[in-house]
Amino acid sequence: MTIRSLCITAVAALSLAAGVAVAASYPEAPIVYDKPVKGVVFSHKTHVEKGLACDMCHNRLFEQQAKKAQENKDFVMESLYQGKYCGACHNGSLAFASNTRCATCHIGVKGEERSKTGGKTEKKGH
Template sequence: MNKEDGAKKIAQTAVMVFVVALALCLPGGNGTVAQAASGAKHATNEAAAAKVRAEAAKALLEAQNAMDKADEMMRMAQKQRQKSMSKEKDAFQKMVAAGYYPSDITLTAQNGQVHAVFSHRKHLLREHLKCTECHPRIFIMNAAREKKKKGFTMANMRKGLYCGHCHNGKRAFSVADLAMCKRCHPKQL
């Protein structure tokens, strides 16, 4: 018999002695070995369950900490985004104050309709508007370059959307006024 087998035999004997001692210690002192073994098994199961609960609680705490950290990172990213947007707005206003204007934008029409041209220079110089009066409230920045202008229709503008927000006949000429067509559609047929 090698050392490993001897150690196993000693451990098994120790467990048996423990079970018999436990049986004798049960209330009344007359417990059976089966009752002692059942009690030992129940205690082992309870210990295993307690260990699993402790590990689950630890994992839950780690997950909560990770979520808190992710929320904090999101708040920081949002703060940085707001700072950069503020700097971008300031840069545009400084550019306009120095006499540099964004280029005119051609709003391409669909289904053979006449294209419209939006002039930043006219709106900024003549009307003394600020970039923030239209962006991003009415128009999303870079919309002319990045998005199809499906919503830029005369029907939507007559409802007060896009250009119709100001060009409603109260603040500026109405988009519904046929005498004013050439102001937005210079290449009209």
């Protein structure tokens, strides 16, 4: 084993440890935005597991307080297309573009209700 590969291993181990530390500090439950439309999900877990660090979004694109962004008037798809908010990465090169795969983040009213009731779907009929 070369010195170089040892170094790489050490760096990898460190970043992994850091990752665990980060994992302990982000909100577990997905955040579900309800404005301007209902039922848009953001999962810290999914993004952290992809290797993203906190400072990539906080507080440049999003404040740490959950759902603070939806109070802004410009929290609309058009802004995303211009590279704001999620659109900073979801632009088709870093991550899938904001104007594709709508129902990936938009879990809708049904998804929002499910997230409130802990995954239980509404029973149809009797």
